[in-house]
Amino acid sequence: MNQTTETLINATINGKAISAPEYLSVIQALWHAGYPRIKSVGCLEGVCGTCRVLVRRQNSQNITTELGCQVLIEEGMQVNFLAFPTPAQQHYKLEDIRNSWEVQNNFHTIFPEAENCRHCGGCNTTCPKGINVEKGVILAAKGRFREAGDLFTECVLCDLCQSACPENIAPNHVGIFSRRVTAHLHTRPSNLINRLERLRKGELKVVI
Amino acid sequence: MTNNISYQEALANYKAVAERPLPEVNYEGLLEKYHPDYFKDACVQLKIGPNKGDICHIQLAEMLQADARIDEADLAGAQVIETDILIIGGGGAGCAAALTAAETGARVLIATKLRLGDSNTVMAEGGVQVSIEKDDTPQQHYDDTLRSADRSVDKTLVAEMVMSAPDVIRWLIQQGMQFDLDEYGDLLTRKAGGTTAPRVVYFRDYTGLEMMRVLKEAVRSSEIEVLDYVPTVELLSDEDGHCTGAVLSSLEDNRYKLVKAKSVIIATGGIGRLHLNGFPTSNHFGATGDGLVLAYRLGAKLRDLDSFQYHPSGLAYPQHLSGTLITEGVRSAGAYLLNAQGERFVDELQSRDKVAAAIMRECAEGRGVDAGNGIKGIWIDTPGLELKNPGIFNARFPKLIKIGKKSSIDPRKQPLLIYPTLHYQNGGVIINKHGQTNIPGLYCVGEVSGGIHGRNRLMGNSLLEIISFGRRAGIHAAKYSPRKPFRKVTIEHLSRLRRELMLADMPMDPKGPILFPAYAKFETDSDYSGLHKNIKSK
Numbered sequence: 001m002n003q004t005t006e007t008l009i010n011a012t013i014n015g016k017a018i019s020a021p022e023y024l025s026v027i028q029a030l031w032h033a034g035y036p037r038i039k040s041v042g043c044l045e046g047v048c049g050t051c052r053v054l055v056r057r058q059n060s061q062n063i064t065t066e067l068g069c070q071v072l073i074e075e076g077m078q079v080n081f082l083a084f085p086t087p088a089q090q091h092y093k094l095e096d097i098r099n100s101w102e103v104q105n106n107f108h109t110i111f112p113e114a115e116n117c118r119h120c121g122g123c124n125t126t127c128p129k130g131i132n133v134e135k136g137v138i139l140a141a142k143g144r145f146r147e148a149g150d151l152f153t154e155c156v157l158c159d160l161c162q163s164a165c166p167e168n169i170a171p172n173h174v175g176i177f178s179r180r181v182t183a184h185l186h187t188r189p190s191n192l193i194n195r196l197e198r199l200r201k202g203e204l205k206v207v208i
Numbered sequence: 209m210t211n212n213i214s215y216q217e218a219l220a221n222y223k224a225v226a227e228r229p230l231p232e233v234n235y236e237g238l239l240e241k242y243h244p245d246y247f248k249d250a251c252v253q254l255k256i257g258p259n260k261g262d263i264c265h266i267q268l269a270e271m272l273q274a275d276a277r278i279d280e281a282d283l284a285g286a287q288v289i290e291t292d293i294l295i296i297g298g299g300g301a302g303c304a305a306a307l308t309a310a311e312t313g314a315r316v317l318i319a320t321k322l323r324l325g326d327s328n329t330v331m332a333e334g335g336v337q338v339s340i341e342k343d344d345t346p347q348q349h350y351d352d353t354l355r356s357a358d359r360s361v362d363k364t365l366v367a368e369m370v371m372s373a374p375d376v377i378r379w380l381i382q383q384g385m386q387f388d389l390d391e392y393g394d395l396l397t398r399k400a401g402g403t404t405a406p407r408v409v410y411f412r413d414y415t416g417l418e419m420m421r422v423l424k425e426a427v428r429s430s431e432i433e434v435l436d437y438v439p440t441v442e443l444l445s446d447e448d449g450h451c452t453g454a455v456l457s458s459l460e461d462n463r464y465k466l467v468k469a470k471s472v473i474i475a476t477g478g479i480g481r482l483h484l485n486g487f488p489t490s491n492h493f494g495a496t497g498d499g500l501v502l503a504y505r506l507g508a509k510l511r512d513l514d515s516f517q518y519h520p521s522g523l524a525y526p527q528h529l530s531g532t533l534i535t536e537g538v539r540s541a542g543a544y545l546l547n548a549q550g551e552r553f554v555d556e557l558q559s560r561d562k563v564a565a566a567i568m569r570e571c572a573e574g575r576g577v578d579a580g581n582g583i584k585g586i587w588i589d590t591p592g593l594e595l596k597n598p599g600i601f602n603a604r605f606p607k608l609i610k611i612g613k614k615s616s617i618d619p620r621k622q623p624l625l626i627y628p629t630l631h632y633q634n635g636g637v638i639i640n641k642h643g644q645t646n647i648p649g650l651y652c653v654g655e656v657s658g659g660i661h662g663r664n665r666l667m668g669n670s671l672l673e674i675i676s677f678g679r680r681a682g683i684h685a686a687k688y689s690p691r692k693p694f695r696k697v698t699i700e701h702l703s704r705l706r707r708e709l710m711l712a713d714m715p716m717d718p719k720g721p722i723l724f725p726a727y728a729k730f731e732t733d734s735d736y737s738g739l740h741k742n743i744k745s746k
Binding site for chain 1: 322323324325326327330331338339340341342345346347350363364367370371374375377378381382383384385386387389392393394395412414416417418421422424425426428429430431436437459492493494526527528532533606607610614724727728729730
């Protein structure tokens with residue numbers, strides 16, 4: 001525990017040879033080595049989805065997609081930060097969906113590509129949160145929005161699944177749409193509604 | 209230097225027990241002796257600006273009294289954009305203001321330093337305070353907020369906020385936000401430290417993530433225009449002192465953009481990344497207090513500049529996760545705090561300032577855990593909570609389980625080492641109930657504003673505040689902006705700033721806002737076309 005000498009790890013980040021202590025994330029390691037990094041840095045806790053990296057570990061043929069703040073530096077690791085162009089997004093208003101019978105048709109108008117899923121699994125492979133993205137898309141296409149949305153509980157909208165999809169489906173937005181429409185049309189808590197009614201009737205006041 | 213007890217020895221002292229009695233705790237003089245707000249030499253008097261003579265944290269004072277990054281010559285040939293309402297900052301408060309204003313048909317532009325949604329909102333875990341339980345009232349919510357604030361607050365702002373809370377939740381649900389519900393579909397509530405009733409509604413320990421991705425999606429799928437990667441470096445004003453827009457600096461093409469706006473809403477959040485007093489922070493990478501600096505220069509009055517919140521439960525070990533937040537929800541669910549001897553030393557649901565100070569006292573008096581490399585802390589007894597309430601971590605705190613995986617520590621089996629982390633700026637720009645500042649045309653909402661939390665904020669009041677006041681500013685600005693004519697845009701106020709700096713014999717070399725923490729090496733950036741450099745060639 002009380003280590004006095006630090007082990008330095010050698011890795012390549014964005015083509016630069018970096019040596020840094022083993023307990024640093026790849027972002028921290030880049031800073032540690034004196035390189036600037038501002039873009040692709042966000043919450044540093046794995047919830048904002050900004051710091052997308054491609055990672056190849058020593059003696060591995062595989063390239064994985066991960067979040068840079070969550071990856072600890074390893075010997076021989078190669079890391080490349082991915083730029084973050086914000087892709088064009090679907091335009092819709094939840095208010096335009098008048099009742100729950102209309103959701104499915106609205107969904108296919110907003111996300112016409114969703115029913116073209118080829119089941120290639122690319123979205124699942126790229127997801128740094130291990131979400132079963134493909135199943136979510138299929139559920140949403142069948143109108144099972146609550147079930148689809150539940151799968152996306154951990155989604156941080158990093159857009160990696162979108163980059164991976166050969167049909168240009170925006171699976172993460174399908175997921176968030178599913179979650180939103182479920183709350184919008186079905187969350188009706190009685191304790192909240194009772195309180196709103198008492199406030200409307202002027203029964204509750206604050207004395208300063 | 210006090211010798212604390214080593215990690216291994218402290219771990220050997222620890223035993224998971226479901227119930228532990230609370231010992232006698234002495235709170236007398238606790239804050240004065242151990243809370244960082246009271247550290248000697250932490251504060252100075254401001255020498256220039258609307259708060260001249262007021263006490264302010266020394267690191268914040270340096271920024272408030274810094275020179276601007278630009279001068280007249282920089283504006284020549286800059287691209288000009290016109291909009292009704294400019295919103296600076298793309299977190300929860302900014303998005304709430306934007307969505308509300310856009311509903312009325314006003315033209316809205318959000319300019320954000322990083323990407324839309326990169327904010328402290330997305331990291332918030334605990335929840336939102338709203339009095340909805342049968343035996344709870346807005347009055348109790350108001351009273352709790354004032355008691356915990358430990359100093360005069362703006363009572364009107366607090367009253368407005370607590371009364372609007374239920375409608376805030378309704379609005380969030382309408383936007384598509386999910387909350388944890390009980391088997392009958394009612395909102396589940398939990399109790400925050402320093403409160404008299406269970407009042408925090410939440411979604412797992414992802415409340416902020418759920419809120420932010422819903423608001424972000426709502427903004428992106430609307431007509432609202434969003435500019436990413438454009439930090440605001442200065443506000444614009446006319447000869448009457450109205451705020452008339454802002455100067456943005458693009459991280460993409462190294463150029464300035466000049467936005468002419470009829471109203472400007474600042475929603476830039478807090479200042480954790482200044483690492484006040486050398487503390488780690490739970491804050492987002494962009495939280496460098498830009499809005500405070502911009503507003504102060506234009507003449508906006510600030511308050512409570514010596515008061516910050518240190519969240520009691522920042523992860524202390526392992527080092528790469530230092531400062532990461534462990535939600536107060538864990539304590540509110542019943543987890544104890546234990547010192548290196550395995551004993552409780554504070555009522556875990558006291559207000560955050562007292563709990564944080566009590567942790568620092570344990571470590572200062574040798575009852576803390578020493579994890580080497582200068583890392584110290586005390587235990588949060590997660591295995592005890594799991595014992596008392598099996599399965600609770602999987603069901604309610606998935607993010608904590610993930611943190612455990614990254615630490616190679618299973619919080620259900622081994623306690624986590626925590627130490628207070630810089631979390632929140634209690635004060636800020638003075639506003640009225642519409643979010644208006646004393647500068648015509650300038651609004652401030654969210655953490656950048658002050659007056660609601662006094663010296664100590666309650667859990668769940670910040671997510672409430674950002675939506676409550678974000679919506680107010682959006683409504684107000686939309687009502688009064690579109691019909692107004694555009695005004696003249698100048699940076700005349702910078703002449704005043706520079707004159708004042710000179711007269712006060714202040715240095716002109718620090719430039720503000722700093723935009724990014726020093727360790728990101730923004731000013732020496734060579735990797736991509738960065739911002740206009742302020743390093744003058746000598």
